Amino acid sequence: MTTLVVCLDRTDDVGRKTGLRSPVVGWEAVRALVTDVGLADPEDSGVNTLLESLRVAQNLRDENEDVVVAVVSGDRESMVSADRAVAEQLDVLIDDHDPDSAVVVTDSAEDERLIPIVESRVRVDSVDRVVVRQARDIESTYYLLKQFLADEELRQTVLVPIGLTLLVFPLLATTVGPAEGAAAITTVIGLFLLYKGFNIDERLTRLTRQTRESLYSGQVSVVTYVVAAGLTLVGLFVGALGVSSLEHTSGVVVPAMRFVFDSIPWLAMAALTASAGRLLDEAIGEDPIRQSFFNLPFIVLAVSLVVRGFSAYFLEQQNVIDPFVVPAAELGVLQNERIIMGASERLALFVVTAIVVSLIGARIAASVSGTRGELDRPDGGSDAGLADGGPPSAPDVEREPNGGAEAAVNSDADPDPAPDRTDPELTDGGADSNAGPDPSENRER
Known part of the structure; x- marks a missing residue:
C-alpha cells in the first residue's frame, strides 16, 4: 500500500521564496526545501507545514507503509490558474507513483480549498492542518496586526465597513440624534452581515449570468x-x-x-x-x-x-x-x-x-x-405492434417451432440438431434431420 503525503501551497509561497518549481518529491528533496524556505523567511508558517509533512511520512514508514512525500504549489496569477496547476501536478504524481491513498497537510483555510481537487484523484484518508503557536505579548499582537493589514481581502471586508461607520455616525448624530444614528448604523451593519452570510452577491451573480444566457439563447x-x-x-x-x-x-x-x-x-x-x-x-x-x-x-x-x-x-x-x-x-325538459x-x-x-x-x-x-x-426507444416501440395484433418481432419469429428462422440459422452453424427427436414418418429413425425440415411437411402443417 502506497500513501502520498502531500503538502499543499495554493499561493506558491515556496516557489516565490526559493525559486524552485513544484512538485518537489522525495524525503531528501523536501528536507532540503525546509532549509531553503526557512532561510528565505524564518517567520513563514510554511516551514512548519513542511516539517509536519516529514513527520507524518516518518510515522507512516515506522508502520511499514510505502510513503511518498511531496510538495505541490499553485500559481500566483489567479485562483483558477493556481487550482489548475495543482491539478496537473497531482496527475503527474499519481501517474508516477500510483498511490492508494493520500494524507493532506495544510496551514490555512486557503490551502484547504484544494482538498476537493485531491479527493477527485485519490482517496484522502486524513487532513492535517498545522497551527503555529504564537507568543501572547504585545510584539506578537503587533505582528499579527501587520499581517492582517497586508491582506487585501481582509482589509476590504473589515476595515471598509468600520471606516464608513466612523464617518457616517457623527453626521447622523448631529442631524437626527445619537440614538437614531446608532439605530441606523446598526441596521446597515446587520443588513451587511446578512448579505455576506447568505451569499447574496454570489446568488445575484449567478442570476445575472443565467438571465444573460437565457436572453442570448x-x-x-x-x-x-x-x-x-x-x-x-x-x-x-x-x-x-x-x-x-x-x-x-x-x-x-x-x-x-x-x-x-x-x-x-x-x-x-x-x-x-x-x-x-x-x-x-x-x-x-x-x-x-x-x-x-x-x-x-x-x-x-x-x-x-x-x-x-x-x-x-x-x-x-x-x-x-x-x-x-x-x-x-x-336544459330542455330539465329545470333546476x-x-x-x-x-x-x-x-x-x-x-x-x-x-x-x-x-x-x-x-x-x-x-x-x-x-x-x-417514441424515444431505439427499437421504435415494436412491442406496441404486438399489443395491437401487428407482425411479430424478430425474436418471436426465431421462436417458431416448425422450422422458422432459428432452424435455418442452426442448420448453418451447427449440423447436429439440439433435440433428439424421432419422426415416425422416417424409417431410419430421423437420420435425415440434418437436411432440415421437409417443405412438403411444412405445407401439410
Whole structure:
C-alpha cells in the first residue's frame, strides 16, 4: 500500500521564496526545501507545514507503509490558474507513483480549498492542518496586526465597513440624534452581515449570468417570466385594494384572508404562465420532458383552488362575502332551481375540485411521459405492434417451432440438431434431420 503525503501551497509561497518549481518529491528533496524556505523567511508558517509533512511520512514508514512525500504549489496569477496547476501536478504524481491513498497537510483555510481537487484523484484518508503557536505579548499582537493589514481581502471586508461607520455616525448624530444614528448604523451593519452570510452577491451573480444566457439563447421562458412578474404585481395590487375596501375590522386575520382571496387568481395565472414557458422550453429542447413539468400546472391550479376555498370560508363566516350561488338553468325538459351553498359546502366543493384536478394532472403527465418514452426507444416501440395484433418481432419469429428462422440459422452453424427427436414418418429413425425440415411437411402443417 502506497500513501502520498502531500503538502499543499495554493499561493506558491515556496516557489516565490526559493525559486524552485513544484512538485518537489522525495524525503531528501523536501528536507532540503525546509532549509531553503526557512532561510528565505524564518517567520513563514510554511516551514512548519513542511516539517509536519516529514513527520507524518516518518510515522507512516515506522508502520511499514510505502510513503511518498511531496510538495505541490499553485500559481500566483489567479485562483483558477493556481487550482489548475495543482491539478496537473497531482496527475503527474499519481501517474508516477500510483498511490492508494493520500494524507493532506495544510496551514490555512486557503490551502484547504484544494482538498476537493485531491479527493477527485485519490482517496484522502486524513487532513492535517498545522497551527503555529504564537507568543501572547504585545510584539506578537503587533505582528499579527501587520499581517492582517497586508491582506487585501481582509482589509476590504473589515476595515471598509468600520471606516464608513466612523464617518457616517457623527453626521447622523448631529442631524437626527445619537440614538437614531446608532439605530441606523446598526441596521446597515446587520443588513451587511446578512448579505455576506447568505451569499447574496454570489446568488445575484449567478442570476445575472443565467438571465444573460437565457436572453442570448432565445428561451420562451424569459417572456413568460416577465408576464408572470406583471401578473404578480397585479395580484398584489388587487389584494391591497380588497383590503382597503374593508370597513373598520379588528385583527389581522380578516384582512389577510381578504388579500389572499382577491390576489390568488392573479398569482395562480402568474404561476401558470411561468410554468407554461418552462414547459415550452423543455419541449423545444432535445432532451425528453420530465414528468414534473407536465404535472406542475395542475398542481398550481389545485393549490390555488384550495387556498381560495379556505379564504372564502373564513370571509363568509365573517359576512364579508356573499354565499356561493349556483344560478338556475333550463336544459330542455330539465329545470333546476337556484342553489345557495353555505361556507362548508363551498369549501368542500373547492377541495374536491382541487383533488380531481391534481389526479387528472398526474394521469396526463404519466400518459404523456410514457408515450414520449416509447417514441424515444431505439427499437421504435415494436412491442406496441404486438399489443395491437401487428407482425411479430424478430425474436418471436426465431421462436417458431416448425422450422422458422432459428432452424435455418442452426442448420448453418451447427449440423447436429439440439433435440433428439424421432419422426415416425422416417424409417431410419430421423437420420435425415440434418437436411432440415421437409417443405412438403411444412405445407401439410
